[in-house]
Amino acid sequence: MKTVIYEEDGLKKVMKQAVAPSGVAHIRKIMQNYKDLNMHYKEDILLRPQLQDDSIIFEYITAYSLDELILEAALNKKKKDFFYYIELYKQFINEVACFNYTTFSNTEQFVSFFNKKYPLEGLKSFITPNIDLNFDNIFLLKNQEFKVLDYEWVLNFPVPVEFVAFRAINTFYYAHYSSLVNFVDVNELFDVFEISDERIVHYTKMSIAFADFVGTNQATVRQNGYLKKSSPFEFKEPEIITSQLFYKNSNEDIFSEEDSMRIGVDSQTSILQFSVDANMKNFRFDPADKSSVIRIEKAIAYDSADKALELSLMDTNASFVMDSTHFFATDDPQVYFFIEPGFQASRIEITLKYIHFLEEGFFIQIGKRYEELTRFLSSLENNLEKEREFSQQTILDYQLRIDEKQGLLQTVQDINLSLEVESKRLESELLEQNKVNNELCHENSQLISEKEILQKDLKISKEIISEIESTIWWRTMQKLNSLGRKIKGEAKGKNK
Numbered sequence: 001m002k003t004v005i006y007e008e009d010g011l012k013k014v015m016k017q018a019v020a021p022s023g024v025a026h027i028r029k030i031m032q033n034y035k036d037l038n039m040h041y042k043e044d045i046l047l048r049p050q051l052q053d054d055s056i057i058f059e060y061i062t063a064y065s066l067d068e069l070i071l072e073a074a075l076n077k078k079k080k081d082f083f084y085y086i087e088l089y090k091q092f093i094n095e096v097a098c099f100n101y102t103t104f105s106n107t108e109q110f111v112s113f114f115n116k117k118y119p120l121e122g123l124k125s126f127i128t129p130n131i132d133l134n135f136d137n138i139f140l141l142k143n144q145e146f147k148v149l150d151y152e153w154v155l156n157f158p159v160p161v162e163f164v165a166f167r168a169i170n171t172f173y174y175a176h177y178s179s180l181v182n183f184v185d186v187n188e189l190f191d192v193f194e195i196s197d198e199r200i201v202h203y204t205k206m207s208i209a210f211a212d213f214v215g216t217n218q219a220t221v222r223q224n225g226y227l228k229k230s231s232p233f234e235f236k237e238p239e240i241i242t243s244q245l246f247y248k249n250s251n252e253d254i255f256s257e258e259d260s261m262r263i264g265v266d267s268q269t270s271i272l273q274f275s276v277d278a279n280m281k282n283f284r285f286d287p288a289d290k291s292s293v294i295r296i297e298k299a300i301a302y303d304s305a306d307k308a309l310e311l312s313l314m315d316t317n318a319s320f321v322m323d324s325t326h327f328f329a330t331d332d333p334q335v336y337f338f339i340e341p342g343f344q345a346s347r348i349e350i351t352l353k354y355i356h357f358l359e360e361g362f363f364i365q366i367g368k369r370y371e372e373l374t375r376f377l378s379s380l381e382n383n384l385e386k387e388r389e390f391s392q393q394t395i396l397d398y399q400l401r402i403d404e405k406q407g408l409l410q411t412v413q414d415i416n417l418s419l420e421v422e423s424k425r426l427e428s429e430l431l432e433q434n435k436v437n438n439e440l441c442h443e444n445s446q447l448i449s450e451k452e453i454l455q456k457d458l459k460i461s462k463e464i465i466s467e468i469e470s471t472i473w474w475r476t477m478q479k480l481n482s483l484g485r486k487i488k489g490e491a492k493g494k495n496k
Contacts, residue, residue: 012060015052024054031056033130033154040100040128047149061147067136071176074183075317075334076254082184086192089168092146093133093161100127102158109157114209118202125158131210134168153214165193166203167210176330179317204375241265241357245274245348246284255284267354278303278344283337285350287326291358292333295325299337301345309345311337325355 007013018024031051038046050057066089073081104125106117130151137150169189173180180186190200243265246255261274265288276283287294299311315336318326326333339345469475 014058014060015055016058017055027051027054027056030152033151036128036154036156037130037151040097040126041148042096042098045096045146045148046151047147058149061139061141063139063141063147065136066138066140067134067172067175069140070135070172071179072254074176074180075315077183079184083192086189089135089138090165090193092138093165094124096133096146096148097126097128101125101161102127104158104160107157109155110159113155113157113213114206116205118206120160120199120202123160123162125160126164127158129155129159129164131155131159131164131167133164135172153210162193162195162199163203163206166190166195166200167207169193170207176317178319179334242289243269243272244286244289245276246286247276247280248282249279265354267357269354270351272350272352274348274350276301276345276348278346280345281339281341283339283348285335285337287333287335287350287352288328288354288357290331292328293325293355293358294328294333295323295353295355296335297324297351297353299348299350301339301343302347302349303344304346309339309343311339311348314338 016027016030018027028051031049034046034049047058047061066085070082070085073079073085102125104120104123106121111117130148131153132150133148134150137148139147139149141147169186173186173189195203241264242262244260244262246260248255248259263272263274265272285299287296296313299313301309301311303309313335316326317328317330317332317334319329320327326335337348
């Protein structure tokens with residue numbers, strides 16, 4: 001599909017025209033979505049399309065999207081304004097369908113589309129949901145009325161209002177991640193809509209299912225040669241790319257188109273020079289008006305006497321920066337400079353190199369891949385944390401077992417030491433006993449020897465006695481002794 005801006009009867013119009021037969025069905029689908037939503041939404045809230053042959057025509061409007069207003073508040077560090085617009089969006093999605101809301105239930109169509117049932121029963125839901133009610137598709141007119149520009153993805157079954165808000169928050173936050181990450185946490189935005197952590201998990205899975213569905217359809221469309229823009233009013237970039245320098249006097253002022261200068265650039269541009277008012281101290285430099293990769297080498301302010309002051313880059317909305325090379329996913333690249341008080345700058349010279357101007361959709365694919373990798377990394381970190389906790393518990397268990405075994409080992413060592421001491425004591429006693437036994441054996445041997453000697457002496461004595469007893473002298477002595485005893489006995493009797 002191609003987009004053409006043209007003027008008719010003094011009015012600017014936008015025409016989206018199919019360039020292949022398959023695109024005609026898409027054109028008619030947009031018209032049907034408009035009719036379906038118009039029956040359920042507030043009157044005149046949708047930008048009215050007109051079907052003309054194989055094209056669809058919209059009125060050209062000049063207004064700021066909620067995406068631009070919210071991002072501007074963030075870049076200027078105005079949290080009050082930032083959350084004012086977030087609350088405005090919350091009020092909008094809760095009122096835009098008038099009385100055409102219902103309570104959620106897992107209808108057959110819902111389960112078929114999102115692949116499973118979700119525990120979201122009872123939540124406020126759109127009867128006919130426009131899934132793409134993102135910040136960049138809602139414009140705030142000068143009369144403070146809203147205008148919805150994109151209604152490509154409209155479903156015919158109830159979907160929770162929270163899910164639409166969840167997608168809008170995610171799309172906005174990660175499209176401007178580098179500008180928002182140090183300003184507000186994404187969970188603060190979910191808190192505004194009271195989306196619980198449990199439902200965030202459900203909505204993430206639903207978003208993946210939706211992205212898979214959209215991706216499948218887009219692949220089919222590309223095969224048929226049907227070229228689609230992601231938003232009806234996201235037009236092709238002009239051949240001349242524009243850089244712009246905004247300036248203001250104080251932090252309280254806001255950057256505006258009136259206080260800015262533009263210079264056309266291309267891939268060959270290397271130096272930009274802007275004449276500035278000496279009173280201006282704060283600058284926002286937009287190096288291009290489309291997604292791009294740019295190396296910003298230096299920015300130098302010169303006073304009227306050509307005295308130079310090199311400026312430091314204060315902030316940027318680049319997705320990431322490597323050395324001095326800035327990767328801008330947004331089509332509104334921005335860098336911020338500040339001039340010290342007392343220096344009266346008359347011009348600013350910026351040296352840079354335009355490495356590459358990126359086509360539409362490049363960073364969308366990068367962003368999707370980044371989100372997938374972020375989810376995968378988060379899953380790995382959770383698994384790693386669980387593994388770490390399990391390992392720590394296992395180490396503690398092993399340590400307890402080691403301590404128990406060391407305690408048992410110490411007990412065994414103590415027992416072994418006691419046994420060793422006791423063994424040495426018994427060995428000493430055994431040696432002493434052996435010594436006593438040896439002495440007793442020696443004494444016994446001596447006694448045996450003495451016994452043998454005495455037995456010999458006794459034998460000899462017996463032999464001598466026997467010989468004496470056999471002699472006449474011995475028998476005579478025996479008789480004399482007997483007679484003597486008899487005489488002594490008689491003498492004792494007389495005395496009595």
